[in-house]
Amino acid sequence: MRKNPSCFGRWKNCEPTIVSEIIETWFDQPLVFTIAARHVRGRLVRLGPVLNTIIAAHNYPPVAEKLLAEALVLTVLLGSTLKDESGQLTLQAQTGGGPIELLVCDYRGGELRGYLKFDAERLAEVGSDPTLFALFGEGFLAITFDQATSGERYQGIVPLEGTSIGTAAEHYFEQSEQIPSLLKLAARHDAEAGCVAGGLLLQHLPEGEVDRDRLHLRHDYPQWDHARTIAATLKDEELTDPATSLETLAWRLFHEEEVRVAPGVTLSRGCRCSNDYFAGVLAQFPEAERQDMADDAGNVVVDCAFCSRIFPIPLEEIATHS
Structure with a gap:
């Protein structure tokens, strides 16, 4: 990690090369950022070696591999929000009659693991770009936060509806967390890097606990709408481009803002079997x-x-x- 004493950790109207000199985050480490002026926080992550280690243990067909890769990215984006470093985030999707019988991933202190169980014959019939309903039927997505220090557990369950597992997770934030959120997930094969998957989580910072309206009761937050509209322009090819650092992606989106950035916990394959x-x-x-x-x-x-x-x-x- 290289630091520039004058602007390490934040920039506004900087050149992309300056941002690259501040930090370089490429694979298997989230980039945490905040835009204080717009009450926005976010995370970017791109999985590479860790992802390939996880999927190498199984002979997944392309459709299943892409689904698991995106689910692992989502698990990192959510798990890295835990303040309790020994806490665990578990993401589980179960079928309502589709060829995907079980999808489970978890994150604990940077350790990541995931598994997909499916009916190979039925999965082969859904095509290369199936809907969530084609994969799961009337399934559900359960997101569980376990706080190890306090012993508290919180779980939200939402239907597997929408175009992707990211869309279903946005419904979770809307219904369970009541925090306006944007999720973008992407996965593809790269000739040199193997399977590459990336994601962005953008959220409006919680506010209004004292002497203000609660955020989810308001419908007019232009600061959030502006940030969300910009973030929505991020392309799948950018998220999965091994030649583009996460800092560069953040700069491309928000170079007109003052953005504070910091590297998250480095990821590793976390199967705890012995x-x-x-x-x-x-x-x-x-x-x-x-x-x-x-x-x-x-x-x-x-x-x-x-x-x-x-x-x-x-x-x-x-x-x-x-």
């Missing part, structure tokens, strides 16, 4: 049930859906955790 972890979980079952689970070799075999690995856990190892 023999020791699974042994601890299995130890919570009664011994008789553990005996019934075991195979002829005396192992309880666990299949981790996230990383597509098999873990044979010996009964005696499980017993040490009891």
